[in-house]
Amino acid sequence: GDSVTQMEGPVTLSEEAFLTINCTYTATGYPSLFWYVQYPGEGLQLLLKATKADDKGSNKGFEATYRKETTSFHLEKGSVQVSDSAVYFCALSSNTGFQKLVFGTGTRLLVSP
C-alpha cells in the first residue's frame, strides 16, 4: 500500500538556520503530495502541496519540490524562526477515488533563539 517515510526527529536548530526535513514516498500511480504542520494543542494546517512531478509548493518561506525520479518531497526553509517550532507531517493522497491522506510519522522541529 501507499506509505510515507519521514526523517526522525526532533530537529533542533538555532534561529535563522537552514531547514531540511526529508520525505520519501511509495505509491502506485501519481499521488498528490502535501506538507501539514501541527502547532501544540492544535489541529493540522496545510503548509503547501504539489500535485504533479516537478511542481514546487511554497508558502511562508517553506518550499518543497515533487521529485518523481527519487520519490521525494523534502521540505526546506532558508531561515527558520522560533515560531516555526511545530510538528511537520508529510502526506500523500491518490488522485483517484476519495481523498485518503496517508501521513508520515511527523518530524518535530525545535527552534531556539
Added chain:
Amino acid sequence: DTEVTQTPKHLVMGMTNKKSLKCEQHMGHRAMYWYKQKAKKPPELMFVYSYEKLSINESVPSRFSPECPNSSLLNLHLHALQPEDSALYLCASSQEGGRGGNEKLFFGSGTQLSVL
C-alpha cells in the same frame, strides 16, 4: 469563517458510557472527515462523508458510529469504548466533496478523549 469547530475539547468517559463528539463547519464544504491521532503518531483516517453520504469507513469498530445530519455538521457517537481508544479525534472538511486527491483539508483542533 474558515474554521472547523470541534466540541468538546476534552472528554473523559468510562467504558460503559455513551458520548458524542461534534464537528461543525460553515464554509460550505461538501466533504467531512474523522481522523484518530494517538500520542506522537500521525493521524489515521476513520471515515469520510461526501455530500452527506458515508463514502469511506476504514474498517472502524462499530463502537464508533458516525453521523452527518446535514452538510455543516458531523458527529461521532461513542459507545463501549476501550482504554486503547484514548486519542485525539480530529475532524476535517474539504470543499469539493473529497474526490480527486488534491483537495486542501481544513482541520479542527480536535477532541482529546480519555477512556478509563
